[in-house]
Amino acid sequence: MTIAPRPHPDRRAVLRRALGISAAAGTAGLLGLSAAAPASAYSWSRTLSQGSSGADVTELQIRVAGWAAGSAQQTYVAVDGAFGSGTTAAVKRFQSAYGLSADGIAGPATQSALNALESSDGSTAHFDFSEFSSHDGAGFTGGNVSSTQVKENVRRLMYKLEALRKKAGDKAVTINSGFRSTSYNASVGGASNSMHTYGVAADVVVSGLSTLSVYKLAETCGFSGLETYSVSWQHVDSRIQYAYGSQFWWWEDGVV
Secondary structure (H helix, E strand, C coil): CCCCCCCCHHHHHEEEEEEEECCCCCCHHHHHHHHCCCCCCCCCCCCCCCEECHHHHHHHHHHHHHHHHCCCCCCCCCCCECCCCHHHHHHHHHHHHHHCCCCEEECHHHHHHHHHHHHHCCCCCCCCHHHCECCCEECCCCCCHHHHHHHHHHHHHHHHHHHHHHHHHCCCCEEECCCCCCHHHHHCCCCCCCHHHHHEEEEEECCCCCCEEEEEHHHHCCEEEECCCCCCCCCEECCCCCCCCCCCCCCCCCCC
């Protein structure tokens, strides 16, 4: 069921001040956040399929989270270490996008494709941690969770954005705003529980695409927070999936 969005009358002005750039340019969720450490050159030790469970399944879910749906749908891939039907469907979509046999089984070929999206520092192939650091020079410190947790949240966000990028035809994605320290967030008039202060939100621009087009793609990527497409960037966040802040679906323009 789609829940009517709540008004955010000052948000766009807040973001314009925060960006300073041209317009063109519950408990189970928290447990899931600590289930897997950041991974680079991840060592998959077995083939994973529906019914599998464990930390390697958690890592798989992190990496296919952006393939939550095939069309606009308010849903996400549970990051709980249990390989269920939602994970199977996401794996199939990932496999199809990367030219693999879409059987929903994460074997060597699928795992190799997943690892090709890694960078050696734990970031991903097309995104760097530096792109998401707070604009006040705080890095990943001073948020509403620890810097370690922020960095892990950002890593998970990167994989969703990799899916968005792939769905956009591999067009470049610019990060206008990622993590914000609480002090920086307050200085630009942001809400005290802004998803940016947890590292689960980003404001993005996709080269050559309208914000409406990006909004439509983001509707398939498991994001529970989407700002209106009437502005020149697209806000995306995972507020519900990781049990942060207000626990309601906020797709400001509804399902498009």
